[in-house]
Amino acid sequence: MxxxxxxxGIPIIPYNDxxxxxxxxxxEILDSHSEGSFKHIASLAAHIFKVPIALVSFVDAERVWFKANVGMEGVNEVDRGVSLCSLSILNDDLTIIxxxxxxxxxxxxxxVAGSFGLRFYAAAPLKTADGYNLGSVCIVDKEPRDFNAADKSMLAHLADSVMKELELWKLKKQHKLAS
Structure with missing residues (x-):
């Protein structure tokens, strides 16, 4: 491998990776089709924060995979060592840059340094009930910006909504296997 x-230039692999x-x-969410509810949450994030890019991402062993993608359509994943979403799973709080x-x-x-021109990034981790950060809801802009307490609260709420959808997804998968 x-x-x-x-x-x-800093460690990006959590101790419990x-x-x-x-x-x-x-x-069993990775590489699944983009679902309406996840796409809806990413669209809401882009609209609420008036940013060109909003993602629902999951950080796998070597890649970051996008379950929902607004503003970078056609890009399904990026290398974990490049994606800022890799930073967002390192702690339980929001990551604001x-x-x-x-x-x-x-x-x-x-x-950041290349032609993509990322300047602003904010992410709320997608945290399981037993404490694992699986990915994030993140927003990206090509202009620097401030992010206030109300913004932080809203982004955290969107991440909670994704986790509820993810739990429903898992239940539906289990139900299909049982029937």
């Missing part, structure tokens, strides 16, 4: 490239990835795979050009760990990141 090739070693994952890490463009951040093997168990976290195992938990993610239990949902008002201006990526002022973050030393992002200066070598191709999404």
């Amino acid at each position: 090739e070693r994952m490239v890490n463009t951040f 093997k168990l976290r990835v195992k938990k993610l795979h239990e949902y 008002p201006d990526a050009l002022k973050e030393p760990c992002l200066l070598a990141n191709p999404l």
Whole structure:
């Protein structure tokens, strides 16, 4: 297995990553079709925050896969060592980067330093009831911006909504197997 490239210059693999990835795979969500409810939440995020890009992402062992994608249609996944969503699972709080050009760990990141021009990033982790951060609801802009307490609360609420949808997804999968 090739070693994952890490463009951040800081560790991006949580101590519990093997168990976290195992938990993610239990949902059988990866590589599934984009579902209306997940896409709806990403669309809401883009609209509420007036950003060009909003994603529902899941961080797998070596990639970040997008269950819902507004503004980067046609891109289904990116390498884990490049995606800022890899940073969003490292702690239980929101990840807010008002201006990526002022973050030393992002200066070598191709999404920031390259033609994509990422400047603002905010993400709320998708946390299971037993404490695993599977991915995030994130918003991206190509302009720096502020993110206030009400914004943080709204993004956290959207992440909670994704987790409710994810639990419903899992129940539907289990029900299909049982019938």
